Amino acid sequence: MKTRLVTLVLAVLLLLPNAALAADSTTIEVGFNQIQVKVNGELAMSNNLLYDGTTYVPIRNLAEMLDWGVIYYDETRTAYIGMLPAGEVPDEVIGAAEKEAASASDEDTVMENKGVQTIPVVFDNITIKVHGETVDTSNIVYNGTTYAPIRAVAEILEMDVQFYGPTSTAYIGTVPQHEIPFEVYKEWYPDAKRPLSHVPATGDMAGWQLLKGHEYEDLVEIYYKINGTILSTQMHEIREVDLNEIIEWVDDAGNTRYNTVGDLYSLFGSFSRYTSDWFLDKFGELYEDWFYIGTIRAEDIVDDYVQETGQLVIPNQVSLTPDAEFTVESGYEEEETSVDDIISNIEALMNKQ
Numbered sequence: 001m002k003t004r005l006v007t008l009v010l011a012v013l014l015l016l017p018n019a020a021l022a023a024d025s026t027t028i029e030v031g032f033n034q035i036q037v038k039v040n041g042e043l044a045m046s047n048n049l050l051y052d053g054t055t056y057v058p059i060r061n062l063a064e065m066l067d068w069g070v071i072y073y074d075e076t077r078t079a080y081i082g083m084l085p086a087g088e089v090p091d092e093v094i095g096a097a098e099k100e101a102a103s104a105s106d107e108d109t110v111m112e113n114k115g116v117q118t119i120p121v122v123f124d125n126i127t128i129k130v131h132g133e134t135v136d137t138s139n140i141v142y143n144g145t146t147y148a149p150i151r152a153v154a155e156i157l158e159m160d161v162q163f164y165g166p167t168s169t170a171y172i173g174t175v176p177q178h179e180i181p182f183e184v185y186k187e188w189y190p191d192a193k194r195p196l197s198h199v200p201a202t203g204d205m206a207g208w209q210l211l212k213g214h215e216y217e218d219l220v221e222i223y224y225k226i227n228g229t230i231l232s233t234q235m236h237e238i239r240e241v242d243l244n245e246i247i248e249w250v251d252d253a254g255n256t257r258y259n260t261v262g263d264l265y266s267l268f269g270s271f272s273r274y275t276s277d278w279f280l281d282k283f284g285e286l287y288e289d290w291f292y293i294g295t296i297r298a299e300d301i302v303d304d305y306v307q308e309t310g311q312l313v314i315p316n317q318v319s320l321t322p323d324a325e326f327t328v329e330s331g332y333e334e335e336e337t338s339v340d341d342i343i344s345n346i347e348a349l350m351n352k353q
Helices: 010-014 018-022 059-065 091-103 150-156 182-188 261-270 277-283 285-294 298-308 339-350
Strands: 025-032 036-039 049-051 054-058 070-073 078-081 115-123 127-130 140-142 145-149 161-164 169-172 197-200 209-212 220-227 230-237 246-250 256-260
Touching: 036 059, 049 140, 054 059, 054 150, 059 070, 059 078, 059 145, 059 150, 070 091, 145 150, 150 161, 150 169, 209 298, 220 298, 230 298, 246 277, 256 261, 261 285, 277 285
Parallel strands: 036 169, 078 127
Antiparallel strands: 025 049, 025 115, 049 054, 054 145, 070 078, 115 140, 140 145, 161 169, 197 209, 209 220, 220 230, 246 256
């Protein structure tokens, strides 16, 4: 539990004056603790009431979890949440609230058993202000605590609220992603990315690990294997592509040509490091799709994952002195691609017709 608020007062937050309960008191039937409430992933140790199809939650407890100051001023029957408007609350009331807050503890909250009870309450006897602005919401005072509809409380705290039925949990603020199925979480947060995981691969890839949850999962399968400090990665395209499909295209001389998708992919691969508007102009989406797959950096995705999850730690066994010299050699030999090379490959492809 975070540091207790320094500005809580017993009226709205611990014990409202007895007059509040006497005025306009009525008896209603409520369901206690039909749900659990979490604020930024932390379970709220407070009661909630289900009344007339709406869940009411205590303002004090939830505001306390976020270190929001709350003051109750009995003379105006107003609960102030957050910043106090200058001059509206006397200094002695603020001082008394500070003393009450300092002596409060988690044990002050008596948790009711889940179930239906008939209880005495007072409706809408409190005005709620947030940073000095009046909040238009209903409220219920029960046993010295002010309850308001959960969505109104979320708005008061300037946070979102989500409800997950299978666990009967209302989330105010951030939602722990691991507690919710990703499909549901994605509906709440469209920009969310599935957390990565891995499972043992089967079939021809037995002995490897299949990476799950990456953003290209509908296009490729990414496999990895660790042998000591050596990390191996493979990427298999799984999107449905008919390599035998015949593509009709027109060469620069105006001749109509016919080649399979597989042949054209082979042609594209011959110039994978060549940026060509020519290919895009001739083959359009076919070339774009092929090129996009080639931009997936499976090695980088796997490397980040295995290091973040502690599966692979690369030891640092090299010590350098200030006057040390070193060079980096690459096994990759840069090749220049000329227009003649492209034409030569295209002619070879045409001859396969």
